[in-house]
Amino acid sequence: KGDYRFIFVVDLYNEGVDIPEVNTVLFLRPTESLTVFLQQLGRGLRLSQDKECLTVLDFIGQANKRYDFEGKIEALLSNTSKGVQREIKEGFISLPKGCFIQLEKKAREYILDNIRQATGSRIGIVSRITTFEEDTGKPLTLSNFIEHYHLNLKSIYGRDNFSRLCVLAGVKDDFEKIYEVELTKAMLRLCAVDSRRWISFLLRILPQIEQIDESEISSIELNMLTMLYYTVWQKPLNACGFNSVIESIAALKRNKTLFAELLELLEYRFNSIDIVDEPVYLGFDSPLDLYCNYSRDQLLTALEYYTPEKMPSMREGVLYLKDKDIDVLLVTLNKAEKDYSPTTLYNDYSINEFLFHWQSQSTTSDTSSTGQRYIHHKQQGSKVLLFVREYKTEKAGSANLALPYTFLGLADYVSHEGSRPMNIVWRLRKPIPAKYLKKTNKLIVG
Known part of the structure; x- marks a missing residue:
């Protein structure tokens, strides 16, 4: 009816209340929970007569330099491939049809600066790693860190591997650098992997890879290993100095720290899959699964266009x-x-x-x-x-x-x-x- 113009509550209207007429939301207290944030924001997102938009006034970010804007905005955007900073700069053009987010110029500048300082830079990530266990009470693992700060894996691996960032933060002992460049780039390329069949195979075979005889595995299993080979090495065997795919992957175990991180990354990706995939019969045994993501090298290997010995253009x-x-x-x-x-x-x-x-x-x-x-x-x-x-x-x-x-x-x-x-x-x-x-x-x- 419009009798009440303002409602101030604490932990009361997060959920279970439907007031479509609400057209302004004030954020006065920080929350690290994405679920609570979306529930609070959702109080004002219902359609109502004569309601053109929802105005959000945020009084938290300016007071708290470590407030996580990136995670909140990414949750609103859902499956964007452009990155939060680019979406903000371009005016959120990837939103679904009929939806829009409008930031005032000063707010846009402040949020971009906040993201760059928090997790938008190598220094920002290292800073958060340094105090992670003290701030959260959780053990420092890749999955705990990603989930707590609602980060995209690529925001980590686009800068460095997680273990190296932990060394820089002073919370992990230094480790061997052999194959570090190759493994770091490979983990970045694996950030989008989402085939249950391929990931579960890799998690099963990689811990014992040096014990595998190539003649004892099936053609499709060798194909899946070759997909990983090209993800890491990007060139045929003779150009990398290896005699076999298994030898090339077993060599990565010389860097025990990053090999363990590779397995942790694959396990995290497996647990994050949100699609229902299925094999597609192509007339031969193929590791390609419907609706899954593959790099060009991975899919061309899966189709046997790339082999361990040749990589046609x-x-x-x-x-x-x-x-x-x-x-x-x-x-x-x-x-x-x-x-x-x-x-x-x-x-x-x-x-x-x-x-x-x-x-x-x-x-x-x-x-x-x-x-x-x-x-x-x-x-x-x-x-x-x-x-x-x-x-x-x-x-x-x-x-x-x-x-x-x-x-x-x-x-x-x-x-x-x-x-x-x-x-x-x-x-x-x-x-x-x-x-x-x-x-x-x-x-x-x-």
């Missing part, structure tokens, strides 16, 4: 594997002109949860052998695999990280328009999950 976003009769489509949705030529700025997007619009290479005509294979692939018995990512790269700490592709599975030809390029509509055999759909269909609404 692949410049474009399409690949035809003649021996397997498979067309591989690698799609980057949002393309920066500096990364692509005018002839490769393709127009790709989802139409709905099953249909995907894809533009071929500019030289592909509908009468060419490639174009005809796309059109008649089902009749000819060939398969089409669709891998999609939102951006080519993202900023991860001080590093630029190539984003992985999400495997959306097998696709079938529906229709096409034009030639050179062909505009093809594919029908996916499995639906695009909602968490990916809002990213893949963004381009059709501008």
